[in-house]
Amino acid sequence: MPRIYVHPLPVRIWHWINALGFVTMIVTGFQIRYIGLIDVMSFRTAVVVHNWIGFVLIANFFVWLLFYLFTDKITVYHPDLNPTRQFRRSIRQMWYYGYGIFKGEPNPHHISVYQKFNAMQGMTYQVIMLLLVPLQFYTGVLLWDVERFSGMIDLLGGVRVVDTAHVLIFIFFVAFIFIHPYLASLGHTRSAHFKAMLTGYEELE
């Protein structure tokens, strides 16, 4: 089966650190919010781990950002400037996952080095990487030292407002952390995309 190199090493390093980090952040986030209901670790340990991993993820985010800013691979995130085409492709992709896949229809998206994401995936990742993740880091840093950033927190409406934004994005990531690997398992084999994210090579059907 022909293969193409779509996941360069920095992207793979970023991805797996991000994956482990986000799982840890979600587990510790649950522990922090639901102490008494969940008792995997002490509240203090959960907070300390959550803070440290948070900073690791911020640093890791810059690995992703700098790689795409300074290489031509940034095209994978380029939006389709034709909204009708973008809409049509997204609907086709949704139709595939919701119906066509069960009939054995082929995936309407064909991976290439500069277009590795399908229309729906590309749009979702742009929202995640350029909006939700930075916003989550920002609110997280504010909550890490509320007193130090009290001026900014007050400007945003108070600590409860900042925390609510942080929790709302957390809620999105809770759903994402299950759905993302499941969608990744819908390649031509269950493990195809996982292997690709380890080796860098996607097998072409």
Place this chain on the structure above:
Amino acid sequence: MTGTKFYADVITGATLALVVMVVLGVTSLTARAAERAVSKATQQCLDCHSVKGLEKKLANGETLALHVDGAAFAKSAHNLLGCAVCHADATLENHPPVKKKIASVRENSLAMQKVCSSCHADQFKEHEGSIHAALLREGNPVAPVCTDCHNPHAAVPKASYDVASGAPCSKCHGSVFEAYAGSVHGQARKQGRVEAPVCSTCHSAHDVKAAAGGEKIKDNCHACHSGALPAHQNWLPNAALHLKTISCAACHAPGVKRRVDLRLYDSAAQKRIAEKEGVPQFEMRARAIDTEGKGLNAIALQSLLREFSRDGMEGKAILRGRLEVDSGVEAHQLADKAKAVGQCETCHRAGSDPFQRVTISIAGPDGRLVRYGAQQEVLSSATSIDSIGGFYVIGGTRIKLLDMLVALALLVGVGVPIVHLTLGWLSRRYAKKIGGREDS
């Protein structure tokens, strides 16, 4: 010869020593006599006023004690002044002042305050800004005046105060003093540790402020415990925030009842909203909104904030929360730091004890807080994002609506793959019927 000289030297030495001892003794006795002596004019007054039981019946039926302990007065700092400096109206010609009408003991004390202020202007000025003076202005009949704390006829330097008995504060604040006496501070003082605080160390002697109203008490804690912040930073995440929004006693007086006090602030001026003197609106408005009398609920709290925001302040009325102990007595039950609350779970758990009691407060005209009860649900309602934006305790005051969304996210996250897998299995099973490939 040598022996004779030796004995002569001994006799000379002994004589000299005797002379020195006699001179020192005489000087000391003279000094003490001078210290205790009162002037001739004072003695004239004491001739009558040192008689025990000397008193005067007042118009309201009270008895004004006129007896002065001569010995105590002789030792008093006021001895140097004599009687006439304070009692200038009592001259030999008109004394005893039969025509002088004193309405009550209280009125006499109030009148004498002015006399005190003529020498003790600084202390008087400090007192003028105190909660005691504010109570006095409000007409509180038991608000302390100078003579309630100080005996003008036995005025002693502050170092001579019997702090172990709590005097004079314990006269009015007996239960608070009892709590203090049993605390780590009171016990240390009993053991002779003079650096341990007494009442005036934290509350000051004359500029006494309403303790719950400001940051003065906390500042005073930090004045002695200057290493408190770095010590807390060693183990407590967001230590500065904890120290700012939680009263020291809430953690250092274990076993006490705690509550959340939500304080009204002007968002633009960043200042406490204060009740206007003579126009008490807070309680009136709160009562009007709280129709069932169960305490303000989330909607009522929003209405209250809107009403205050319409009062023409710079910004809008917002709430800032503070975790504190339930009473002044409990605030003094401070224990050794080994017994302090160190478990995060004490507060960061849903349904924790401190979040069962909630009050809304405004600064009263005398500096004391005017409080109104609120229902516990105000802390976990979705409207709290708007009304209590400035107060949130992770885990402890979490919003229920967000909990439901978390459950929904889990349901979607786990449910979508399960449903999709099930549909895939079903489609493979019935592939022929829907016209698909069996190996899809």
